[in-house]
Structure formats: structure tokens, C-alpha cells
Amino acid sequence: AGWFLPQLFTASAVECLPRKKAMVVNLGLLLERAPVALLAVAPLLALRHPEWALVVALVALTWHVAGAGFVAVAWQDMIAKIIPLKRRGRFFGLTNALGTLVGFAAAGISARLLATVAYPMNFLYCFALAAVFIGVSWVFLALVREPPQPVTTPRPSPKEFWRRLPEIIKQDHNFTHFMIARLCLALASMGGSFLAISAIQRWNLGDSAAGYYTMAVLAGQATGNLLFGFLADRFGHMRNLVFGGIAGVLSYILAWLAPSPGWSFVVFVLNGIGASALFVSGIMVVMEFSSAGRRPTYLGLSNTGTGIAGLIAPLLGGFLARSSYGLVFIISAVIGVLACILMAWWVRDPRWLNESTPSSQPT
Numbered sequence: 001a002g003w004f005l006p007q008l009f010t011a012s013a014v015e016c017l018p019r020k021k022a023m024v025v026n027l028g029l030l031l032e033r034a035p036v037a038l039l040a041v042a043p044l045l046a047l048r049h050p051e052w053a054l055v056v057a058l059v060a061l062t063w064h065v066a067g068a069g070f071v072a073v074a075w076q077d078m079i080a081k082i083i084p085l086k087r088r089g090r091f092f093g094l095t096n097a098l099g100t101l102v103g104f105a106a107a108g109i110s111a112r113l114l115a116t117v118a119y120p121m122n123f124l125y126c127f128a129l130a131a132v133f134i135g136v137s138w139v140f141l142a143l144v145r146e147p148p149q150p151v152t153t154p155r156p157s158p159k160e161f162w163r164r165l166p167e168i169i170k171q172d173h174n175f176t177h178f179m180i181a182r183l184c185l186a187l188a189s190m191g192g193s194f195l196a197i198s199a200i201q202r203w204n205l206g207d208s209a210a211g212y213y214t215m216a217v218l219a220g221q222a223t224g225n226l227l228f229g230f231l232a233d234r235f236g237h238m239r240n241l242v243f244g245g246i247a248g249v250l251s252y253i254l255a256w257l258a259p260s261p262g263w264s265f266v267v268f269v270l271n272g273i274g275a276s277a278l279f280v281s282g283i284m285v286v287m288e289f290s291s292a293g294r295r296p297t298y299l300g301l302s303n304t305g306t307g308i309a310g311l312i313a314p315l316l317g318g319f320l321a322r323s324s325y326g327l328v329f330i331i332s333a334v335i336g337v338l339a340c341i342l343m344a345w346w347v348r349d350p351r352w353l354n355e356s357t358p359s360s361q362p363t
Contacts (some may be wrong), residue, residue: 002065004307007073011300015293018079018148024071025142031067033138035060037131044209072303073296074263078146078296086233087263087350088287092280093229100222104215149292150181165301174300175289179305180348183341185245186309190317191252191332192271195264198325205260216265220272227273228280236349239284242340244277249336250327282306288350 014020038060045053047211083091109129114122156164169176186260198208222249228240254263283303290298 001307001311002062003069003072003304004310006066006069006304007307008304010073010159011296012155012158014074014296015347016151017074018151019146020074020081021144021146022079023074025138025283027341028067028071028075028141029138031070031251032064032132033134035063035067036127036134038063038133040124040127040131043123043127046120069234069307073299075339076287077284077296078144078301082144082146084352085288088172089229089232089280089283091229092284093225093227096232096276096279097222097225097229100218101223103218107215116183135167143270152293156158161297165297168297168301169339174348174350174353176340178285178289179302181241181339181347182282182302182306183309184335184342185241185282187246187307187316188245188248188332188339189275189278189310190214190313191225191255191329192248192315193314194321194325194328195251195255195267195271198255198329199258199267202325205261213264213268216268217272217275219267220274222272223269224273224276224282228277232284233283236351237281237288238343238347238349240277240281242343244274244281245336245340245343246274247271247277248274249333251339252333252336255309256326256329256333285350288354294301322327 011294014023017023040059041056042053042060045056050204079088079091110126113125114247116122168178196213199205199213200209212345228244232244247270251267253269253287255267258264258267284301286299287295316326317332320331
């Protein structure tokens, strides 16, 4: 919710910027990266003032996630400008796959620090390293060269901007169909929040099993990122979303019917593959629904809608879990099947639609 929800509220300002890099780099340093350094303060308070340590940690995490959401539209629009259309899939897929693999190494380093260094300095070292590396990433982001994009229309007033949003929904039927299908995928993801706890309780496993399941998810994400990135450039994003939805459905069905705990690793690999499709193609495809001038509004509208669904999904899942985790998985699978059907037969891939017909999106 922190990443998705703010995006529509910044879209109007982003549309009027000839370059998005200044917002991404300058505001991103303050809103997204500085809070990670603040996290390192929390362990210093942990022994004498544990309540304040918790407050600092939660404030820093909220600041970091919401700040990332604040600059997310500008970042996505900048990516759309500097990465050619038929290379975006490989760019997202390859960088996310490499990031996931580096995540394995980072997990090993953090586990080593937590095991060998006394509390609370072990957490201090972990958070300090995170701050250093997110600072390094900012340096490379600042080196990006972004061509200017002429702004041909003045920035609308807030009232006029919000008045235009229903017009997009009414006029651009294909985008509206996509949003409905995408919201179904977001709701179907509610089962993912309960996979680990369900397996641990069902098979009476130790808490350490959650760490191994996390590695299985990362393996699925790394594989899916590479696969879906290349498929997106060649065939478009809609197939990826369908394949990712099917992987998610299979993970929920298997979580419900698994005959032994070993099958849970397959569940988490499939869930990671499904999540990678949503990240690679769920974001990238929105960039292709509109002209460059309206792209931030489309990104904000889609992502904020997804954020609302993502906020509701775990609450709904928690309510259903009172009866049983199996009920959560069954309903998640049913919603996922509906989403796949809508994506496959109700939504037309905007890349091929735009290549075959003149642009029909509202301007």
C-alpha cells in the first residue's frame, strides 16, 4: 500500500516535467534512501529505550516505503523514456534476477552478523550496510542520462485532473478491462500471505522453515524474472500475466492438497514465479496503454488501484483464515482463475493493438 497508493496523487505533477530524473534523484534521496540510514539509529536505542527503538524503526520503514511510492511514477516514466520498448522486459527481468541472486548473498551476510555479533550491534551493522548499498545505488541512478520530453499542455488544476480520470475509464475500454483483471490478480494474491504459516502449522515445522521457504520464493522469482523479461520483449506482457496468474493458482491448489511437507518448496517456487510476472509485466504493460504525455496518469491510476486491492486482500484473507487456511487458498485460486480468463480473453495486448491501429487513447 505504501508503494502503490501515493502514485496517482503525484501523476499530475510528473506529467508536466520535461525531465523526471530530478524528482527521482533529488526527492528520492530524501524520501526513499535517507530513511534507511535512520534505521541504524533504532538498534542504538534498543537496550535502554526499546519502545522508542520500535517507533524509530516503524517510522523509518513507513517513510522509506511511502517515499518510494511518492517518486515511483517519475521513476517508471523515466525508465519508459530511456529504455526502448522491446528491451524493457529484458531490462526489468535481468536486473531483478541479478538483484534476487545478490539477495541470497545479502541474506547470508546478515545471518552471519546476527549469529556472531552481540545484540544490538548486529542489527546496527545490518542496517548500516543496507544504508551504504542503497547510497551506492543512488550514485548510479544520478549518472543516468535522460533526454527531455517536450511538454505541450499546461498542468491541469487538481479539480480538472481528478475530473479527467472517470473519462479515461469510460473512453479507454481496453485499459478499463485491464484494470479489472489486474485488481482480480491483486486480490488473488491474498493467499500468498498465509503460505508459510499454513505449512509450518500443518506439518509442525520449526520456525527456521520460513527461511528455507523464503529461499524457494527467491529462486522462483529469479527464474521468473529472467523468463518473463525475455518473453515480454518478444510476445508482449499479457501472456506473462496469464502465465504468472496460472503459477499462482497452482501454488494455492498445491498448498491446499500437498501430501507432504516437501511439496511446500514447489508451492513457494510457483508463488515466486507468479510474483515475478506481476512485477515485471504488471508495471511494464501499463506504459504501453497511453501516449507518453498521459503515461504518468495511466501509471498512477493503475498502481493506486492495485494498492487499494493489495490493502484489502490480506484483511480479507485474515477474515477467511479464521475458518481455515484451505478456504483462503481455494478462494484465492478461484479469483486467480477468473483473473487469468479476463486477461486472456477480455484484454487486448496494447503493444499489438497500437501497432495495428492508430492511437485511440484519449489525449
